Amino acid sequence: MNARKFKPYNFITGFCMGIFGFYVTHTLFPHFFHANESAESTWHLKSIETDLPPGKEGAMIKYGYILITETAKQIGPLANDENMRFAGNNLNCNNCHLSAGRKIGSGSFVGVYNRFPQQRWRENKIGTLAERINGCMERSMNGKTMDEDSEEIQAMIAYMKWLSQDVPQEMEKLYKGFMPVDIPDFKADTTIGKLVYQQHCVVCHQSDGQGVVVPGEEFSGYVYPPIAGPDSYNNGAGMNRVLTAAQFIKWNMPFGVSYENPILTDEQAYHVAAYINTFDRPEKVNLQEDFPDKTRKPVSTPYGPWTDNFSADQHKFGPFPPIIEYYETEYGIAKNK
Ligand code: HEC
């Protein structure tokens, strides 16, 4: 009778031994426990601090990283060598491709190398990654294209390739592009957008949208980048489309939020995206030549010509669902932005 009495210390000892046994077995034979887990559990996001390969390859990747994080200084208006000034504004690539292209939901470079070359409707041809980078140079950076064989383009590609190596499919999907927002069936309201801006954006980007410069006698870049004015992206940039900007803003702004903890609702992101797109910014020439096949233009492309009878105002501020529906029924083209 006595022997069967419940003894708490025996129970605790047994419990601890059990845990210990599991721990040891688990450590020695992990595959027994994780036989079905995919490469996802072992994959990790590469870091420039700890994961660079040695030698020339590592040096090239590092240079790509520097170009992406110090764009203005390396290949923009702040470059010492005049011949190296390709970007026309003082943004850096990583102002939009956050964490040097390593953040989910901000057009990450993780996996991007594996998706090129690809069909590009803006030019209606199969485009390379070098050409895609130059697309951002001409529009987001309001500058000039660089020679595709230049060390700079090749270094940025090396960096993107390195980030894209051995990425499990599920991760590649998660990192790809911007995250979606629901597209409201009403027009974006810039008055509401302005209120959202005053509450959530103005402290950093300022009321004129021109951001905050690094303190000092001479201009040396921004603490908070401009989203308007001469140092901003031009009107041909993806960020100048309300739906694209709403997606970026919802999952990345105010600075510090991520896809796991957004602050704005989809509607707030939509209204504030419309509001910032009323700000003045540089104008790109020859925009009428974009999308040689006009049926392929994203619905919120704010500049014409279009192959539909929706007004310029509707292409700029919505409502977008009727335009999306039109292309679906008329051309069988499914658009999501
Ligand atoms: C003002 C914001 C902004 C800046 C600055 C910017 N980009 Fe982009 N970039 C975008 C947007 C928006 C897209 C996606 C456009 C779309 O969805 O059509 C994009 C797309 C890309 C893509 C394709 C991504 C993919 O998943 O297919 C690459 C590569 C790229 N950018 C490289 C660069 C590089 C390199 C720089 C700096 C030289 C740069 N970008 C600067 C906004 C920016």
Ligand code: HEC
């Ligand atoms: C706490 C400061 C802060 C707040 C608040 C903030 N931003 Fe930003 N924003 C940044 C920083 C910093 C970046 C650049 C990110 C980087 O380099 O890592 C940025 C980048 C951007 C960009 C792309 C880069 C560019 O300059 O074009 C846009 C667009 C943008 N923010 C819009 C907004 C909007 C809209 C809001 C309000 C909903 C907002 N931001 C709130 C700090 C802020």
